[in-house]
Amino acid sequence: MKTPSIIRGLLQALVALSPLLSQAQTPAAELARAEEIVQGKCFICHGADGESSSPVFPRLAGQHGAYMARQLADYQSGKRRSTTMQPMVEGLTATDFAALGKYFESRKPVAHQVEDADLAQVGRFVFMRGNPFSGVAACASCHGEKAYGTPQLPRLAGQHAQYTENQLKLFNKRERTNDNAVMHAIASKLSELELKAVAAYLSGLN
Incomplete structure (x- = not known):
């Protein structure tokens, strides 16, 4: 006697879910x-x-x-x-x-050659270890040693150096407001050399 009521319950659940199922791709x-x-x-x-x-x-x-x-x-x-x-x-x-x-x-990133290898070596130091003399934190502590990031933080490996530079400058001027506010403080401590060096280093990662 209970079977019909169970079936009715299942049918009602399916009806309730149907709008969601129709939206799913x-x-x-x-x-x-x-x-x-x-x-x-x-x-x-x-x-x-x-x-x-x-x-x-x-x-x-x-x-x-x-x-x-x-x-x-x-x-x-x-x-x-x-x-x-x-x-x-x-x-x-x-x-x-x-x-x-x-x-x-799902697209495969393309490896790119760094334009200035010496500058990139400075960037590697800053990315991996920060600058303890000026209080710059190591980028790798959040973005990972390979700069692959997380679902919350962007992948930086292989990014155009110019684009990375531009974004760091926007963080410094507090014009990039939708992401982690910690970046405002970090970007403001980067010297021009450090900023360009980190961007150059990241551009050559894959």
Whole structure:
């Protein structure tokens, strides 16, 4: 006698879940949606595989998907300001952001040669050990020894030196406001040499 009531309960649960199930995307559908957005918006600046066309635009290949999705949402809300990016994310959804994050995270990063090896060696010291004389913390303590980052912190390995430089300067001026506030203090202590050296070192990592 209890079986019909159990079946009714299961049917009611399925009905309640159906809107959520209909919104869910299969991996194939998610990939197709991401490719559609990339070909329509992203590839001009960031390349189809995350290898950007200019050092002022970040390389996205291998970047953490969750980190990317959060940045895109912040651009959309205005929490992170960019006259270039904000029009690009208009009309996109949180599902789109997640799909784009997974897409670029799956792209294989390309190894790049450092332009100034001597400068990069200075950057390696600062990245790994910081500067105990000026109070600069070691970057590796948060971003990892290989600069791969975490889902909360960006992958820095292989990033354009110019882009990394620009972002550190924005942190220093407190114009990059959507990320970890600790970066404001760290960037403000970096000398011009240290800033350029760290950016050069990171650009050659893979």
